[in-house]
Structures are given as C-alpha cells and as structure tokens.
Amino acid sequence: MHKDLIEESEQIIKTAIRPQRYQTFLDALKQQKYDEALLMGCKYSDPDDSKLTELLCTLIWHAKTLPINVNRMDNDKKTPIYYAIINKNYNLHFALKKAKAQISETYQQVWSLLISNALEQITAMVDANFKIDAEEIQKHFQKLPHKSAQKSDTENATADKDRLLCISMIIKYLITYHHDLSDTSFINGTLSPFEKDILYNFRIAQIRTYINCMSTIVANLSGSLRKKYVGFLKPLDWITLEQLGGIIKEKEAGIVFKFNLGTINLGEASAEIKPLMKLSAAAKFIEEHSDREELVESAATSISADLPALYTFFQQVEQDRQRDSDPMAIPTKIDRVKLPITRIITRHFNENKFLVELLLLLGYNSVNATINSEQYNEPLLSQEYHLSHDSLATPLGQHAFLRKLQRLGEIFTGKNTDFTEFDQTIDYQAVIHLRDFICHQDESHNKHFIDELLQEPSKLQQIYNEDLPGLMEKISHFIDLRDARYGGYHGDAVKYWDHVLQIERAQATPPEELDPIAEVPQRRASVEKEHEFKQAYAQARTIETFKNALSDDEAQKLEQTCCGILAGTVNAPDTKERGQLLKPFAIFKKTDRSLYEQIVKIMVQATTRPSTTEEERVEARKKLVEAAKQRLIDKENRLTGLTTIRALVAQMKQTPERQHQLNPVKRIAATVEAANNIKRFLIQAGYLNHDLSHTTMDAWDKYNQGVNQKDLVSLLQENHVLNDALEYNAGQLLQHLETIRGYKEADFCQPLKHDYEAIRSLRNYIEHGHPLIESYDDKVNTHLSCAGQRQKIIAPELIKLIFVLLPDLQKIKTEVERNEAIKRGVSPDLQPKPVMSIDAPTHLNLTGTGGLAPLVMPGFFGRNRSRTTTPTTPDVSSSSSFIL
The missing domain is CATH 1.20.1160 (Paired amphipathic helix 2 (pah2 repeat))
Structure with missing residues (x-):
C-alpha cells in the first residue's frame, strides 16, 4: 500500500x-x-x-x-x-x-462554465471542413434504412450501396481528423492547456460515436453482402465489427459496470483475511472494470492504427459491388484485411465480459463487505442475487436456476478464450450440451427429460452445491494467472492499455501475419509424364478445330493450369471441375481419338486417388473408430469436476423414445404451460391481480404504483430470481411458435401471421442478447438498481405474451386437441386432457450466424414502424416493441 x-x-x-x-x-x-x-x-x-x-x-x-x-x-x-x-x-x-x-454547487457551476467557454472557443477555431464533413456524415447516416424495416434481404440489399458509402465517409473522417490526437492542424489558432484537454476528450467521444455508427451500419448490411465478403475478414468476421461498436460506444450514465471488492494486500494480510487472499487478483480485476470507461477511451485511441486497412477494404467492396451486378459472384481484386488492434480490443474486452458474467452467475461474493467501505457507496454483489438452497425447492427457483444454467452454457458456446484453453480438465462441452438440452426442448426427448429433472430437484441441488463451486475455483485460479500475465491493474488506464497491447502483440500474432514456410510441392505426375502432356498439348494447339475453340490466351491458361496440377503447384480439381477442365479436348473424340485419350489419361491418372481394396477400407475405418474411442477415453481421464452435469448430459444423449417426443398436442400444451407460468409467477410476486382486468404494462404499472408497489421493470431489476424464471419461460414459449404458426389451427392468430419476425427477434434477444447494445451493463448487471436496459426491452413483451398471445394459444390448443382426437376416432368430448406439469419448460433452434440472426436492434419493432428508421441504438425507454 x-x-x-x-x-x-x-x-x-x-x-x-x-x-x-x-x-x-x-x-x-x-x-x-x-x-x-x-x-x-x-x-x-x-x-x-x-x-x-x-x-x-x-x-x-x-x-x-x-x-x-x-x-x-x-x-x-x-x-x-x-x-x-x-x-x-x-x-x-x-x-x-x-x-x-x-x-459545492457554486464551484460545480464554475467548472461547467469553464468547459462551456472552452468548447465555444474551440468551436470558433475549428476548420470549416471539420464541421461540414461531420454534418454530411450525420445527414447520410440518418437516411439509411434499418434492415428490420425491409421485407426481404433482396430489398435490404438495395441500400447497401449507401451504407458502404457512409462507412467509407466515417472511416475517412476518423483518419483525417483523429488519426493522431496530438495533431491540431484543423484548429486555426493556439489552444490553452485546458482547451487542449477539452478538445482531446471531445475527439475521443467522437471516435467512439462514429465507430459505433459504423458498427450499426455493418449490422444492417444485407445477408448476401456479408456472406460474400466475410472471408476477407478472417480470422475475424462481421460480428467482430459489431462487437467493436458495442465495446467502444459510450455508456449511459447510471449503467456503467462498477464493482468494488476492495484491495487485499498479500504481505499485510491478517489472520482473519488469510482465507480471502486468493481474491487479491480478482480485486484488481474488478478495479479494472471500475475504470472500464477509461480503458475503452484508451482502446478507442488505438483503433486508428486499423482504420487505413479497413478503409481500403470497404472501398474495394464498394468498387466490387459497382462492377458486379451479381451479388453472389466470386469477388475479385479484394485484399484480405488485417485488423490486429480490432482483434485485440474485441478479444480483451469480450474475455473480460466473459469472466464478469461467470463471476456473477457463479456467485463471487464470499466477502461480505468492502475494505474501507466508508469510501464507497457501491455494494458487493447483492445477496439477493444468489439462489439459496430453499429456492431450489420451488418452481420459481427451479426455473430461475435452469435459466442460470442456460446462461452459463451460452457464455461458453462458441467462445475460444484463454480461459477455455488454459484448463483442459474442464468439460466445457458438457456445460454447452446441458444448455442446449434446456434451451431446445422442442427437439428430441429434451422436454420430457427436463420435466423429469424438475421432478427430482436433488440433481439441481448437486449442481448448485458441487459442480458450480468447483468451476468457480478454476475461474479464480485463471484470474490469478491472468493477473500475472498483465501485471494487474493499478489505476492508470493509459499505461495499462499500452501494456495490454504490448503483451497481446507479442503473444497473439495472427497466423496470417507469420512468415510463410515454404513447402515442397507434391507432384501428381512424374516429370516424364508432364513432358508427355506438353508434347500432346502442343500437337493439339496445331489442330484447326482446337484453335477455333480457344483463344491464344485461353489455350495458354489451360496449359498452365494442367501443368500446375501435374506438378502439384495447383490444387487438384474435384470430379466436376476436372470434367470442365477437359471439356475443350472433347472435340478430338472423333477426329483424333488417340490424342484425346493420351491427354485425358494423363490428367485423370494424376487427379484420381489410388484405389484401395475392401479389406484396406475396412481396416482404415476400424483404425478411425479406435482412434475416436481412444480420444474419448483420454478426454474422460483428463476431465475433473462438473460430475452431475456430465452425468446428466450422458443420460440426455441416449436414444430418445418416440413416446417422449413432442407431437402437436404436447407442443401446444407446453407453449400454453410456459405462458401460464409467466402469469402465475407475476401473480405470486404481487404484480398481477386476479380481480383486475388490465391488459397492458402501463395499466398494471399504474395500479402497482397506486398501492405502493414497484413497476414491472423495477421489480425485475431487483428480483433476479423472478426475472430469470420469467425469461426462461418466455424462451420456452417463443421457441415453439416457429412450428405452431404452421398449424392450420393457428391461421386466425394475427401476431403469428404478421409479427412473427419480431417474435423471433425477441426470442433471439432473450437467449443471446445483442453485440451492439450489450457489452457489460445490460445482461450481467440485472441485480443492480442502476441496470435495467434489458428489463426495459423484455418487460412489456412479457405482458403481451400473457394478455395478447395466450388467449389465442389457448384457442389453438383446444382446436389441436379436438382435431387430434378426431383423427384417432375418439370423441373430442371424451378425450382425456393431457396431464402436464405446470413446472415444466420448452425451447427452439436459432437461425443465422452464431445465433444472432436475424440481426435486429430491439426497439425497432411494431406494425407501424417507419420504413426508413434510423439505424441507431434504440431508446429502450420508448414504447417501441417486439410484438404488435
């Protein structure tokens, strides 16, 4: 100290x-x-x-x-x-x-006046082009349509030209005015030291705003364009550019992630604090997040190094689109873009987010008070946030815990971080598989299995008592190692970020930036055979019919390709490609059969795999099976912990029995059950009242405020168990609608007919969040009173699910049961009602890359939305919604 x-x-x-x-x-x-x-x-x-x-x-x-x-x-x-x-x-x-x-208020006003005067002075001294260029970007950006307002990807693609132009304008502006923040050549005059500081911070804010705008535009590009050019971003992708905007954007005041565990000094630790010594690295990790905005500011200044390459890439894409009327044609004259700083920023901050989410989900609150707590008003993790043993005995607590396990698996899904690589004893795939089984209960026998799990809560208790604490220990150890790698955070964001850049550049050089290792080509034909081919080809070029079929350039290119294949310097063609390659020689079949056979024989022999006997093929398959078995044995011997989760996953992978799979009756019953669970939990929480007939969140909020109770958003913010249980059931309800909307019994349902895309987007948002509007504050801080963006988006939709969609679902359920009974020759009036546990849940597979498509931005939904909605981060306090 x-x-x-x-x-x-x-x-x-x-x-x-x-x-x-x-x-x-x-x-x-x-x-x-x-x-x-x-x-x-x-x-x-x-x-x-x-x-x-x-x-x-x-x-x-x-x-x-x-x-x-x-x-x-x-x-x-x-x-x-x-x-x-x-x-x-x-x-x-x-x-x-x-x-x-x-x-004091007086000196606060003095400070505000000083800043205001400095900004006024700077504005008067700024070059006119600085303002004109910014106004042009703003004007162009506001005209861009949001992709959710388009009927199809084809229609959305018509705006790609304008989007690419706007992206180029933004990047060019950042390169021109903010590439070097010490350069004030666009200022006509001399600035005071104070004015220089104000200008510096203004420029950082502008960088963050424009990078977020660029990422927003990227998120709205058509799927056809993204698919065509994604290969040129490897090892990154379009989602990386979206994540960059979500990380760099300025956070609203009041939802900045801040967490204080205090600082624990190992050398001066008392006997009472000895058991907590391992929290030292975690404390520094949390300190880093207390200063996250300052770290992001430093990261924003470093992104300028990537902008020239990014500008060239988008310029090439724009030019290629102008040349090529076919959006699916193979792109030409585009260089693979290298974005090392973007890679470091997204990797570092995403991994931080990954660890923060794990800490929150696993209950990192073993310290009951902060050190020097009188200096800090921020509490530790709320005790209310963590599930207790007792809560797992109730349907509400069980559903909330299932949601917690879903989120845990979601964190690991598709992640390739230092954490998942550093400890090979953790069965991450088991956590992911459990998440999939809980999430996708519309598949296989998953619904039946989860219903049985809820009937046997002791398994959930074992996961809570044994599996998750064991995982927490491993995370704690990783944070210690991470602290050793970066040296820990000590309050200077600029120095720390420079150190991170230095470490990452040295240790994480992308493969494509390494010096290529020259490889000796593997010949597919002997030198003699290649010479024989060249002689035959030279003879073919003297024949008039061949000369008429190919130009000199085409004939020369064909010879180079064939000789390259024989020499092993060109990739071997598949059967279809080989047929196209040899097609020009078909004219010799009748006129010079021997020449045709000579050329074709050489090429076919060179590009055909050696044949094997049946015995050899059986032996090869046997070796592959044995190798796979040995890998599984080695993996099982290596893995430790997560015993209950791994056992559950093994049971779930068993061949499903037909009677346990969903049919139309079971599916609609599961959907109605999930909606009823949402309603039941809100009644238990005191938010809904059987005796009242309100049907909107505004009306229910007004009622609750009138009786000194919380509105729904506040209730969900403070009661995370309720929040998680409702999200779990909302996901279960929404997953089945993809199938149900195809039932003839659902033809009358207007939400399923006209608003299904919005409904699907709601489900994807619940399960996956959104990289542009979530980075730290929304999803992981649901227990903090300063959070709430996620709840503001989801809460009104929960009420609509109950009061708009549920009545229609109940009608569909009645008709499906009636029609199924008629099919079986049973009178509908005598048909027994299916017995379903009200505590059971359900779920569906996602569409699009990484589970984030269709990539839409919450808040842009509704029947009467504008066709030219500005693609900016939504105002979650607005009344715009996913449904209706």
Whole structure:
C-alpha cells in the first residue's frame, strides 16, 4: 500500500526532466503526510506540468487503501478540487471526482462554465471542413434504412450501396481528423492547456460515436453482402465489427459496470483475511472494470492504427459491388484485411465480459463487505442475487436456476478464450450440451427429460452445491494467472492499455501475419509424364478445330493450369471441375481419338486417388473408430469436476423414445404451460391481480404504483430470481411458435401471421442478447438498481405474451386437441386432457450466424414502424416493441 505508492511515485519522478522539482512532494509522501502532499500539489498544479498531475492522480488512486482525505481543507478553507478548478487542471479534477471529492454547487457551476467557454472557443477555431464533413456524415447516416424495416434481404440489399458509402465517409473522417490526437492542424489558432484537454476528450467521444455508427451500419448490411465478403475478414468476421461498436460506444450514465471488492494486500494480510487472499487478483480485476470507461477511451485511441486497412477494404467492396451486378459472384481484386488492434480490443474486452458474467452467475461474493467501505457507496454483489438452497425447492427457483444454467452454457458456446484453453480438465462441452438440452426442448426427448429433472430437484441441488463451486475455483485460479500475465491493474488506464497491447502483440500474432514456410510441392505426375502432356498439348494447339475453340490466351491458361496440377503447384480439381477442365479436348473424340485419350489419361491418372481394396477400407475405418474411442477415453481421464452435469448430459444423449417426443398436442400444451407460468409467477410476486382486468404494462404499472408497489421493470431489476424464471419461460414459449404458426389451427392468430419476425427477434434477444447494445451493463448487471436496459426491452413483451398471445394459444390448443382426437376416432368430448406439469419448460433452434440472426436492434419493432428508421441504438425507454 504505502510501499507501492512510493515505488510508483519514484518511477514517475525518474522520467521527469527536472526530478528535483518534486523532491518536497516525495518527502511528504515518505513521511505519510498524504493530505499535506495532496493539498500542496493541487494548489500549485499546472496543466502543463504533466508529471505533477500524474503524481497527484497516483496519490488520489491510492486513497482507496491509504488514509487519504480528498476533501481535506487547508488554512484558507480550500480543498484539492477547488485548486483543480482554479488551475483549470482537467485530469486532476477528473481523478478527484472519481475519488468522490465533494464540490459545492457554486464551484460545480464554475467548472461547467469553464468547459462551456472552452468548447465555444474551440468551436470558433475549428476548420470549416471539420464541421461540414461531420454534418454530411450525420445527414447520410440518418437516411439509411434499418434492415428490420425491409421485407426481404433482396430489398435490404438495395441500400447497401449507401451504407458502404457512409462507412467509407466515417472511416475517412476518423483518419483525417483523429488519426493522431496530438495533431491540431484543423484548429486555426493556439489552444490553452485546458482547451487542449477539452478538445482531446471531445475527439475521443467522437471516435467512439462514429465507430459505433459504423458498427450499426455493418449490422444492417444485407445477408448476401456479408456472406460474400466475410472471408476477407478472417480470422475475424462481421460480428467482430459489431462487437467493436458495442465495446467502444459510450455508456449511459447510471449503467456503467462498477464493482468494488476492495484491495487485499498479500504481505499485510491478517489472520482473519488469510482465507480471502486468493481474491487479491480478482480485486484488481474488478478495479479494472471500475475504470472500464477509461480503458475503452484508451482502446478507442488505438483503433486508428486499423482504420487505413479497413478503409481500403470497404472501398474495394464498394468498387466490387459497382462492377458486379451479381451479388453472389466470386469477388475479385479484394485484399484480405488485417485488423490486429480490432482483434485485440474485441478479444480483451469480450474475455473480460466473459469472466464478469461467470463471476456473477457463479456467485463471487464470499466477502461480505468492502475494505474501507466508508469510501464507497457501491455494494458487493447483492445477496439477493444468489439462489439459496430453499429456492431450489420451488418452481420459481427451479426455473430461475435452469435459466442460470442456460446462461452459463451460452457464455461458453462458441467462445475460444484463454480461459477455455488454459484448463483442459474442464468439460466445457458438457456445460454447452446441458444448455442446449434446456434451451431446445422442442427437439428430441429434451422436454420430457427436463420435466423429469424438475421432478427430482436433488440433481439441481448437486449442481448448485458441487459442480458450480468447483468451476468457480478454476475461474479464480485463471484470474490469478491472468493477473500475472498483465501485471494487474493499478489505476492508470493509459499505461495499462499500452501494456495490454504490448503483451497481446507479442503473444497473439495472427497466423496470417507469420512468415510463410515454404513447402515442397507434391507432384501428381512424374516429370516424364508432364513432358508427355506438353508434347500432346502442343500437337493439339496445331489442330484447326482446337484453335477455333480457344483463344491464344485461353489455350495458354489451360496449359498452365494442367501443368500446375501435374506438378502439384495447383490444387487438384474435384470430379466436376476436372470434367470442365477437359471439356475443350472433347472435340478430338472423333477426329483424333488417340490424342484425346493420351491427354485425358494423363490428367485423370494424376487427379484420381489410388484405389484401395475392401479389406484396406475396412481396416482404415476400424483404425478411425479406435482412434475416436481412444480420444474419448483420454478426454474422460483428463476431465475433473462438473460430475452431475456430465452425468446428466450422458443420460440426455441416449436414444430418445418416440413416446417422449413432442407431437402437436404436447407442443401446444407446453407453449400454453410456459405462458401460464409467466402469469402465475407475476401473480405470486404481487404484480398481477386476479380481480383486475388490465391488459397492458402501463395499466398494471399504474395500479402497482397506486398501492405502493414497484413497476414491472423495477421489480425485475431487483428480483433476479423472478426475472430469470420469467425469461426462461418466455424462451420456452417463443421457441415453439416457429412450428405452431404452421398449424392450420393457428391461421386466425394475427401476431403469428404478421409479427412473427419480431417474435423471433425477441426470442433471439432473450437467449443471446445483442453485440451492439450489450457489452457489460445490460445482461450481467440485472441485480443492480442502476441496470435495467434489458428489463426495459423484455418487460412489456412479457405482458403481451400473457394478455395478447395466450388467449389465442389457448384457442389453438383446444382446436389441436379436438382435431387430434378426431383423427384417432375418439370423441373430442371424451378425450382425456393431457396431464402436464405446470413446472415444466420448452425451447427452439436459432437461425443465422452464431445465433444472432436475424440481426435486429430491439426497439425497432411494431406494425407501424417507419420504413426508413434510423439505424441507431434504440431508446429502450420508448414504447417501441417486439410484438404488435
């Protein structure tokens, strides 16, 4: 703590031009006169003196663990933040505010006025083209249609030209004005140090805004374009560019992820704190997330290195689209784009998000209070967030836990992170398979199996008591290793991000950037055979019919291709491609049969795999089977933990019995059951009332507020068990509608007929979220009062599922049961009602790449939506919705 502060301060002073200037400040620190040093430094702080500002910010950061009072007054009754304002030291003011320094309303107004005046001065000095270009981008962006407003991908593709143009405009603007943030050549005049700081932060904000706009446009590009050009982004893809926008965008105030476990010093740990020593690395990891916005700002400045390559790529795509009227034709003259910084940013922040979600889901709250808690208002993970043993005995708790297991599997699905690679003893696939079985209960016998699991909650208890804590231990160990790799976060976001870039560049060089290793071509024909082919081909080129069939260029290209195949320098064609290749020689079948057979024989022999006997093929298959069995044995011997999950997955993989699979009667019953569960849980929570006839969330919210109860969004934010149980059942309900809407009994159902795409998008959002509007704050912070974007999107749809869709589903259920009874020759009136557990759930497979398609943005749905909706991040507080 004290030792760390001194070491860090001495390191800063060593790099100063005149280190002796800071000796008095350092002496005060060594004598532990922290408040005196802070006041003295702030009083004489000059924005031009970057070393003193850095020393002060370091001291302020250590206020978390040392007895430093950031509100201490001097003899003149002035505080550190007063001096920061008077001296116009932007960075010092930021550090003090972050440390909860108190400021009077008067001086807050003074500070706001200083910023306002600086912005006004900067605006007057900015080059006219800077503003004109920004206005052009804004005008063009606002005209772009959202893809959810288009009837088909073909119609959506008509706007791709304008989208590509806008992307190029954005990237060109960022390259022109923000490639080097120290370059102020577009400013006509001289800026003060304070104005330079204001301009710097404005430019970072503009970079973040425009990168998010670019990613939003990418998300709306037609599927045909994305499919055609995705190969040129490898090893990245279009989703990576969307994730970049979700990471870089500015977060709304009030939903920034912040988590404080305090700092635990290993060297000074007391006997009471010894059991918690392993939380030290986790504490630094959490500190990193407390400063996430500052880290993202640093990342935003580094993205400029990728922009020239990205600009070239989109320019080439735009030109290729202009040349090529067929969107599915093979692209030409496009270089594979290399985006190393984009790769590092998305990899690092996505892995952070991955770990944060795991910590939240697995209940990382074994510390009951923060260190120096009087300095922090933010609590640890709410105890209410974690399921208890008792809650697993109720349908509500069981459904919430199933949702928790779904989310756990979703986190691992498709992820290739350092964590999944570092510990090969964890059966990640078992977690993913369990998620699939819970999620996709419309398939195979999954519904029956989950129903049985809910009848035997002891299995869920075992997962809760044994499997998940074991996984938590492994995650804790990984965070320790990660801390050793990056050195841990110590409060300086700029230095930390530079260090991350350095480490990642050194250790994660993409394969395509490595020096290629020259390989000796494997010949498919001997040199003599190739020479024989060349002689025969030379003879063919003298024949008039062949000369008329091919131009000289075509004949030369054909010879080069064939000789390349024989020499092994060109990929061998498949049977169909070989037929096309040899087609020009067919004219010799009648005129010169021997020449035809000579040429064809050489090429066919060179491109035909050696034949094998039946005995050899059987032996080869046997070896493959044995090798696969041995791999499974080796894997089982290697795996540890997750015992109950692995056993459940093994049972679920057994061959399903026909009577346990869904038929139309069981499917519609499962759908109605899920809707009734949503209704039942909301009644139990006191939000719905049997005696009232309200049918909208607004009406129910008004009723609840009138009786001093919470509105639905607030209720779901604070009661995560209820939230998870409702999301689980909503997913189960929505998954079946793909099949049910095809039933003739459902023809009358208007939501299924006219709003199904919106319904499917709602389900995909519930199960997968959205890379552009979720990065840290929405999905993982559902237990925090400052969160709620996800609940604002989903809550009104839950009410519509109950009061709009459920009545239609009940009618469909009645008709399906009646018609099925008639088919079996049973009177509908005598048909026994199927017995279904009200506690059971259901689910469906996803469409599109990575489960994120159709990629739509929540908030753009509704029958009367505009056909030219601006593709911006939605205002989740609006009344726009997925359904109706």
